[in-house]
Amino acid sequence: VKQVLGRFFEDFAPGEAIRHATPRTVTEGDASLYTALYGSRFAVQSSDAFAKAIGYPRSPLDDLLVFHTVFGKTVPDISLNAVANLGYADGRFLKAVYPGGTLSAVSEVIGLKESSNRQTGVVTVRTTGFDGAGDDGSDLLPLGARPQARPRGRGSAGACAGPAEGGRARGSGRGLPADRGRRLRLTLAGSPHRWGDYAPGERIDHVDGMTVEEAEHQLATRLYQNTARVHFDGHAAAGSRFGRRLIYGGHVISLARALSFNGLANAFHVAAINAGRHVAPLFAGDTVYAWSEIWTGRSCRGGRMSERCDAARRGEKPAVRRLSGTGTGDGYNPAVILDLDYWALIPR
Amino acid sequence: VKQVLGRFFEDFAPGEAIRHATPRTVTEGDASLYTALYGSRFAVQSSDAFAKAIGYPRSPLDDLLVFHTVFGKTVPDISLNAVANLGYADGRFLKAVYPGGTLSAVSEVIGLKESSNRQTGVVTVRTTGFDGAGDDGSDLLPLGARPQARPRGRGSAGACAGPAEGGRARGSGRGLPADRGRRLRLTLAGSPHRWGDYAPGERIDHVDGMTVEEAEHQLATRLYQNTARVHFDGHAAAGSRFGRRLIYGGHVISLARALSFNGLANAFHVAAINAGRHVAPLFAGDTVYAWSEIWTGRSCRGGRMSERCDAARRGEKPAVRRLSGTGTGDGYNPAVILDLDYWALIPR
């Protein structure tokens, strides 16, 4: 058989490492499409000049574009026959990726649990994305292991840094007094609110809504080279449980993240996806709204952002509610489709 | 409140200058998406080689892509709660923008007029787009104020120049006799018609029609980071006056400009939007057609194209008629959706 037909539960072995196909060079073209698909407005990812002013070599790619590209590679080997993608845990974004980087992925099978009905089983994998060629194995370093840390040029004793305080910008701001440069950057980033302005328990409704079209989620999911047929084959979907194409769960995460700009404009980088669950499916024609709840606040002193426990982070818990369609999540409001616990970097 | 909820009439002060958020680096990826969204075929914006042959360093971005990107930045500060975008006046395109440029925008409130019913008011703003970093204020020069003028390498005493006559190309054409080079360029541009071939009062039906899909205008409007909710939130729109999502007016301008290629293929640059009015809304499923009327013809001698009153221009007045839906414009044919008075550069 020359086709990839996907694995079933019994085809996975504990500890097995799977090298996924199709290394992918990500470019400015992918960044433009990502903007067109979600309307994301975070200044660091939108402007080379802004990114440089706070110590990046140029605008990094959106963290979730990197996530989806890496995730997409795992589909033929891991989830082609999956009944559902149950969730995410302990995801870390270790390194900024720039246009021109080539992403590849390896997964390790870390858990196999048969269901009580013996009809299905749960496979747990740890996937590592690499910013490296992957063509000969020699330069496959995990994202984050590269010597140049994300935002560069930061003193080891300095406070944690965000767009308003980092690197070259601090104290100089290209010849501007530090305060003026800082205020200006907050203006350009779209919000005066910083780390200290958010309190645990605070809830932010992100106001705006986005209706999703079939063409949009198909373009996005193909961009990530995720070709799971449930997202594309309307003919087969007509006879399925839902009667129509399912939207890739990552599309929902990106929509929620883009919507969260309105209230969290300075949360400029996703540092971790601690836990995530697709509570109910999203279908074309549905409108997505998002809100966030500040979950925990962790500060830091010293160190570089690439060492994750040292960065100034805000835990956030944006959930997404769907206003059309029927929710199926147990214990959730029936309109909720996504429950995501993530860390974002926000300037102090 | 951490969300941007938009201003109302009483929140604007005369003379107030508003610096808009999210500087945006525009790239080749944006140019490709612009082509995919409208099918524009102007040779200068399509081919680096063609652009170089007439004196540009490379293909500039479509003028309207620059316009939409700048306009999009103003939305959160200016028009989020606007009942309607009434129109445009005295817009000038002062400088070509190339991939890699970073656009930012500042608006000044230049008019505030309360309506007689005291329920609404008209706010007039002058928006300036900049091709500069905008991160510290030091290199914010208006588009056009840069020392390097649009098409370079043109003698100060030369006639006004278009794609067939400008710069290095004139008299040399890479070793070709001037006439042959000129004819060849007109062939490659798609039309033999030049400045002298168009007469005031002439009317051109641009023949082709383009049906618009929800996914298309949403992709476009998000690409411009214009997140006005009327364009995206189908759930909220269902309960609105129109019962559905409104298409961003700039999408109509770009459709009309792309359709105008068939009859105005050599009108290679938009130099000014003198006046514009969105006469009626456009909705997904509608088909857009365009025609142009030659309004005035202005010639010129000497000078550079970046000094706007010196360039060879054709005034044009393309209106756009919509063949489905119901028009609401007073005094217009009910199918008309856009009335735009603009100047385009065309070779003599």
Place this chain on the structure above:
Amino acid sequence: VKQVLGRFFEDFAPGEAIRHATPRTVTEGDASLYTALYGSRFAVQSSDAFAKAIGYPRSPLDDLLVFHTVFGKTVPDISLNAVANLGYADGRFLKAVYPGGTLSAVSEVIGLKESSNRQTGVVTVRTTGFDGAGDDGSDLLPLGARPQARPRGRGSAGACAGPAEGGRARGSGRGLPADRGRRLRLTLAGSPHRWGDYAPGERIDHVDGMTVEEAEHQLATRLYQNTARVHFDGHAAAGSRFGRRLIYGGHVISLARALSFNGLANAFHVAAINAGRHVAPLFAGDTVYAWSEIWTGRSCRGGRMSERCDAARRGEKPAVRRLSGTGTGDGYNPAVILDLDYWALIPR
């Protein structure tokens, strides 16, 4: 008349050469859109690192993106008034094209045959696409005639090369033993199957299906600057024979090629379109499936890939069946929409 209204049968002269308008610089942005439109996963076109490892300077653009761009240029001069695009014959891909290249096209009228009913006629043209500026005629070389051949760095006596065996990679693989480098590349390409694993007569069902949306084929066809109105004008189409917009035939070819990855992952380059026929039209909402039949197998020894008869090729005959809509092809299963005989390069 300033508009291009298209030619009719009697407007073509035998032997006439037509230089088509709008040279087009193809970029990374176009490559990203191509991926988003079809979900193609071939490693050579996806990863600069992978492409370099087998001797390319970087990832080439997808062969069919080049084909569609060249084809699109011919539409205003050749097929604007065509009743149907009957088919293709003897197409050759002579040269890899990279981002930054500028494509232009020339067609020669090589056949004119009036139909017996004297209402229509068949025009046969030979179109040549060029990777050259086209602005002065001096550097218009046919794709393939450039001195640098596709995959570089190959010894003249070597075997024909594919991704696992070519150029620098052979025998070295960046310091890896040849066998390990070869195995690794097959893993990254997504399939262990090579030239010797396919036998004439073998039939491969490519499993996956793709439902097409109006927005998708319109974005694609505009990206190729193919503005034939049958693809875009829903208002006019409502009164036509089919009652709706027709999807550009090339969109079907690209869908079939992308679907063929599942079973032909190592068929990394299209070398020729020997013959092709659009048996029936495709409409939005239809779902496309593909299968391939191995037609002939040709091996080779020595020479460069740019000399077409020397390359290791597999003839393939993927047909595409449509599961909704009504087929009209005589002699074909009514669901068949495309019958394409092409050569793809596959490593030995």
